[in-house]
Amino acid sequence: xxxxxxxxxxxxxxxxxxxxxxxxxxxxxxxxxxxxxxxxxxxxxxxxxxxxxxxxxxxxxxxxxxxxxxxxxxxxxxxxxxxxxxxxxxxxxxxxxxxxxxxxxxxxxxxxxxxx
Amino acid sequence: xxxxxxxxxxxxxxxxxxxxxxxxxxxxxxxxxxxxxxxxxxxxxxxxxxxxxxxxxxxxxxxxxxxxxxxxxxxxxxxxxxxxxxxxxxxxxxxxxxxxxxxxxxxxxxxxxx
Numbered sequence: 001x002x003x004x005x006x007x008x009x010x011x012x013x014x015x016x017x018x019x020x021x022x023x024x025x026x027x028x029x030x031x032x033x034x035x036x037x038x039x040x041x042x043x044x045x046x047x048x049x050x051x052x053x054x055x056x057x058x059x060x061x062x063x064x065x066x067x068x069x070x071x072x073x074x075x076x077x078x079x080x081x082x083x084x085x086x087x088x089x090x091x092x093x094x095x096x097x098x099x100x101x102x103x104x105x106x107x108x109x110x111x112x113x114x115x116x
Numbered sequence: 117x118x119x120x121x122x123x124x125x126x127x128x129x130x131x132x133x134x135x136x137x138x139x140x141x142x143x144x145x146x147x148x149x150x151x152x153x154x155x156x157x158x159x160x161x162x163x164x165x166x167x168x169x170x171x172x173x174x175x176x177x178x179x180x181x182x183x184x185x186x187x188x189x190x191x192x193x194x195x196x197x198x199x200x201x202x203x204x205x206x207x208x209x210x211x212x213x214x215x216x217x218x219x220x221x222x223x224x225x226x227x228x229x230x
Contacts, residue, residue: 032216034217041225042223043206043221043223045220046217046219095218098216104150105216105218
């Protein structure tokens, strides 16, 4: 079945560092990918929708300049957390939309970001 | 706008007992409904989904859920809990075929007591 690979699985870095998270569709092409953020013991909140070849669509309240999203190819979307601070520490998960009728989304395994 | 409410942020049952995780949704269009399970520091795994047709859907690991339109509910059940069922469970809704965004409930942590 369709597989989404997310990398890295865990990042620990100093405040002020920019961190890039990659989300790849391994055996299918995805013109759209979703980026979610999950706070500890909380639900997943959709941050943005990346669109291949065009600008990402951000949800209300998400800082575009803080969370840069690029969807440069049909198999790769990236989320860059710029000048990360401790409050950006979270679990970030990407997903690819359903590949057919009645099909589910396919989630990556997530990235645990810890900013010291 | 769609929304999902999961009653009970934490449910604890004994091994072998019935598992019941509650989910109510709000949607202005016929919904697609999902249950996902998340183990610590991992992504989401689909347990089951309702799109159209039969309202009682069976999923993996012995779980099932019933779509009740009149009650706007999609509760998740399993007849006999296993220790390996301990995890976080999320109910989610989307706007149906062609719509791709998922709206998640706040999650329910399931604990299994030996």
